[in-house]
Amino acid sequence: MKLFIDTANVAEIAEAASWGILDGVTTNPSLVAKEGRPYRELLAEICRIVAGPVSAEVLATEADAMEREGRELAGIAENVVVKLPITKDGLRVCTRFAEEGIPTNLTLCFSPAQALLVAKAGATYVSPFVGRLDDSGHDGMQLVREMVQIYDAYEFATQVLVASVRHPQHVVEATLAGADVATVPFKILEQLFHHPLTEIGIQRFLADYRAARDVH
Numbered sequence: 001m002k003l004f005i006d007t008a009n010v011a012e013i014a015e016a017a018s019w020g021i022l023d024g025v026t027t028n029p030s031l032v033a034k035e036g037r038p039y040r041e042l043l044a045e046i047c048r049i050v051a052g053p054v055s056a057e058v059l060a061t062e063a064d065a066m067e068r069e070g071r072e073l074a075g076i077a078e079n080v081v082v083k084l085p086i087t088k089d090g091l092r093v094c095t096r097f098a099e100e101g102i103p104t105n106l107t108l109c110f111s112p113a114q115a116l117l118v119a120k121a122g123a124t125y126v127s128p129f130v131g132r133l134d135d136s137g138h139d140g141m142q143l144v145r146e147m148v149q150i151y152d153a154y155e156f157a158t159q160v161l162v163a164s165v166r167h168p169q170h171v172v173e174a175t176l177a178g179a180d181v182a183t184v185p186f187k188i189l190e191q192l193f194h195h196p197l198t199e200i201g202i203q204r205f206l207a208d209y210r211a212a213r214d215v216h
Helices: 009-020 031-035 039-047 063-074 088-100 112-120 130-135 138-156 168-178 185-192 198-216
Strands: 003-005 025-028 054-057 080-087 104-109 125-128 159-163 181-184
Touching: 003 009, 003 185, 009 039, 009 088, 025 181, 031 039, 039 054, 039 063, 054 088, 063 080, 063 088, 080 088, 088 104, 088 112, 104 112, 112 125, 112 138, 125 138, 130 138, 130 168, 138 159, 138 168, 159 168, 168 181, 168 185, 181 185
Parallel strands: 003 025, 003 181, 025 054, 054 080, 080 104, 104 125, 125 159, 159 181
Antiparallel strands: none
């Protein structure tokens, strides 16, 4: 499974990229707004740091405006993926872009029915928001499992990109469910490293080494 980082913070992206495990980046208007920089300037810098896909979301809600904005975003760098909402207008633009080979990420997926429409429209990625479903009393990972089952049964090319990840267990469950990608905040990427037994083991090895060195 591929790991993307869900942020627009350049320092976080550069740090995660230095670990050698980062496959791509997802952003959204809320994340970009936190950085206080022009959207396209920031996006261009992110695309220079990461060679993999970088999802950039349109702000427009009407099809023609979405298409214009999406084309502008796609023109910033070759690895930009145009992020569109799962609406009738979003699907119209997705279909046009799919015909032209412009990669897309259809976002805010909350049902298998939406996932089916997205795949038929030719989206490159679809983003189920598992954390938001969990927050509302539903099982977000069950949606992922159903989407993977549907896509496998009909050999759809659309990749399941698990989003709204709240904790490391979401990443593990996404992997077990057969998702193609999980996009993860920087804090949770860091948490994937940690296990108390690993840290205890490192300290024990170091203590044993020092003890043996002192004897000699």
